[in-house]
Amino acid sequence: MRSLKIVLLVSAFNGLTQRAWLELREAGHVPSVVLFSDEDTVCQQIENTDAALVICPFLKDRVPARLWQDPQRPVVIIHPGIVGDRGASALDWAITRQLPTWGVTALQAAEEMDSGAIWATCEFEMPAGVRKSELYNGPVADAAMTCIHDVVARFGRDFVPQPLDYRLPEVRGRLQANMKQSDRAFSWQDDAELIQRRIDAADGQPGVLAELLGESCYLYDAHLDSRCGTPGQLLAVHDDAVLVATGDRSLWIGSLRRKPRPGEETFKRPARHVLAGRLDKVPTLNWSVASHPYCKEAYQPIRYRELDGVGELTFEFYNGAMSTEQCRRLVSALRWAKAQDTEVLLFRGGRGSFSNGVHLNVIQAAAVPGLEAWANIRAINDVCRELLTARQLVVSGLTGSAGAGGVMLALAADGVFARSGVVLNPHYKSMGLYGSEYWTYSLPRAVGYERALQLSEDCLPISVAQALEIGLVQDIGPRCPQAFGNWLMAQARRVAHDPLYKAVRERRRARDVEDMERCRDEELAQMRLDMVEDRNGFAEKCRHFVFKHRTCGTPRRLVAPWVNSAEVVNG
Template identity: 70%
Template sequence: MSALKIILLSTAFNGLTQRVWLDLREAGYRPSVVLFTDPDSVCQQIEDSGADLVICPFLKDRVPQRLWRNPRRPVVIIHPGIVGDRGASALDWALMRQPERWGVTALQAVEEMDAGPVWATCEFHLPEGLRKSELYNGPVSDAAIQCVREVVQKYLNGFTPVPLDYSRREVVGRLQPNMTQDDRTFSWHDNSAFIKRCIDAADGQPGVLASLAGGQFYVYDAHLDVRRGVPGNLLAVRDDAVLVATGDASLWIGSLRLKPQSGEQTFKRPARHVLAQRLAGVPVLDGSLARQPFSDEPYQPIRYRECGHVGELTFECYNGAMSTEQCQRLVAALRWAKTRDTEVLLIRGGRGSFCNGVHLNVIQAAADPGLEAWANIQAIDDVCLELFSARQLVVSGLTGNAGAGGVMLALAADIVLARRDIVLNPHYATMGLYGSEYWTYSLPRAVGPDRAYALTQDCLPVSATQALRYGMVQEIGPRCPDEFGLWLLQRANSALLDPAYESLRVRKAERSLSAIQACRDGELAQMRRDMVDNRHGFAEKCHRFVFKHRACRTPQRLVAPWARAERVQPVQ
């Protein structure tokens, strides 16, 4: 094992930071994490740790001078832009301008942000039609991993980073201003593709401010449609989304955030929930599979197709969150799919995350958040039960990252297949929850009771490779989403006869629904105490998550043993 001591300095332990942490561990290192709180505390933690190298996968804060001026301990920023690109809105501008190629650059921290010498760079073709979170968690994340690997190897080889030189022809990036709402603005009279690009470039944060139904809202989660109407008018409602007419067609808008007034805080919610009373008289479209099983509608949060003896059900949950109503719609879709004359049921995610469990934003907005959480957890349990009770052999496709109940939902299937390099968080305790979704049945069944206990108590991310070793997943497919989709369907088609899956087919035949129900009953007894009685602070943790409060300190679980050295106390 390498003795190199690497600190990951990050604003949050987000998906990319988790992936870097996991990748370094796979390579034999034991990275430690420091979450940015205040400059003095951060400097003290890093100096006391004796770290050799500091890498910043996701840092919104300026590196303190006290850190970057130390020549013996480089601080390397992972910037989501090509060489020469500078500024906090790198991905926003890239999506708005759509260059053919984009990239990630690893550069040393200096006084001027993003202007330091270059350690590594990795470029990629910029696909069209991605929203910012997809770009960040896909091509940017892949390129960032390559840069981190290169930085570590170059550090070990004594590499001296190359100063940024704008006179060189290959340095095409430039300093970009922080993107403002004026830069993002659109009119509903503009064409749909332009409006969607504006919304995609502001995905996650901050959203694009627009007038809608007589109010001012930040809009998110846009999908093209062909219907027409008076630009800006609401044409229809389907599930949680509203259809807005544009200059040439229309767009489905899945999520909104009310513009705050006089210092109040607002947060993102399903569009239908936010508009509520403003939707009187707007037609409601039925998107259920029972009514439209093989629809060619361009926007379908739940869609179904058949290939041979496989029925493939795809569900989309924006940012991985699944509300009570979304769960109920998925239950209805599964019940319909189970009546089909198929032998394999493939359930898979769509764009972005696979699933992260209950919808904390909808819970926070409820009149009684505890009761809404209680309803939500029972509804997602119902989804899992439909998988357990299916006549068909059930295959789940982990198309993206998953956490908490989303991991357990996938494990309710008979066979679990994962896209390469996704990250799983199979735990609940950081939210003050015991957990449900039949985890006390499915997780020990997959990995054994001892490892199941460790996974839920350690509260650490798991890579797809680890999940394969542990038995949580049976195979890993291609990283490319399109290639993974094809591979997933092929593997589902062969699942009935593949000798590698024989033990899983036998296990399905021997399952006990009464034992499964007993696990659910035990979990819900604990979850009622957590969600309704708030015994472990779920209400406060939910509030902090929804309003994006920053960490007050770095959790001890993320601090490597070598970085925990006690400060030397002065002799009195």
């Protein structure tokens, strides 16, 4: 098939868009990104190119009529719903109604949103107990990529999309209203599973509005627990979460966003932080890997198990963000795990992202954000140091996508194994940061100095296939999270006895600790200038990220060379 010039028209360069950009390039096409700003600008950017096709993997804005009315350049929307489904709350309703199957549809942009002719569709079984963000980044993203590849292939064959016809029996989808808070509402008297499902269906955005200790907040990150109490009562605090009694059991709530007052912007923060000053009479439960390594508590953001000489340490932090406190807990857990009689230490993520580095929301909420950022980067460096200095052979498991410090955290291991389909962003510069997490030590040793410099300067995502090719990861496992977990443990057990890893062990013994610490010190000297002195605009970039402010244009690095446009911004 001939190479196509394709515009990706999107509201943000999110995970799905990054994956589409990568896979289209790997298929031999030349995609270029246009971030939606305003109608005139978007139209000019696209009309001034010779793009053959416009695909919208993630578009919350309406496609301008000038674009979708052009018969020479189809505009195809990737909608997270089955054929016939229309509306912006497709996934919210699918989770709330516990539908057994769902899907993604590629449809031609039309005057009525989601009503255009069908280019492709792909259905999947709905996982049980899934959050909206996990559904979107997992089965939905996989189905979306199937649709995108089908669209591109069919475009090359002069395919004619099929008009949407609700009279056909196979068209099961219907127009669904945008879900309101009244549709999401619950009572703390309700069953814990029902409440959790409501919160899961609103994960990411917008959350579910409820009251805790007299404060109206949007709730996120819910986990079932067996403890009971008076419905709505706060039963306990553990790490960053609060335990709330329900009609039958209870729920751990990990993150909250205070309901904003008129003219105010608020953002997600750890629940304990939002309710600070109101938790004095709420019991604190202080189990940890070090104090209760094999406890059976339902809610364990950091947990440990052993199997055949492999110590597996799993950390599961919401959205992959690692605050100063979370890093310190992880350091404590790693020190305990390193002291165990094991040959291999498997360091892996849980559900959702593996790690995206420092916790920008906690940083933004601090009295002095720059100082909190400085504390946070030193704390995550301490996590890396524990991995770099372990006696055991260390294996990292990239269970989800990773960005910036999260990629470098994984590289502190001797071997990195990744789940198929995840996206990596091994760079810091776009956030106004030099970077740390021993990246100047680990990255060149993994991919070579020139490649390390290219990755850090280009500020572009890479696929795990690319990562494998350049030596950033050593193998790629199954896409299914459960299957990947089993495969990952099998890999960790294998490397303990694999002669191919003998050289890795020897390099670990010969590692130059002084060289590692020199890299850390030099990185931190630069990061202090970036975080505390704000030499490259980190404070503003952090604020825009946390408050989800729309970009003023498309970063130049995302614009393909075949596009001639002034409507781009540096970065």
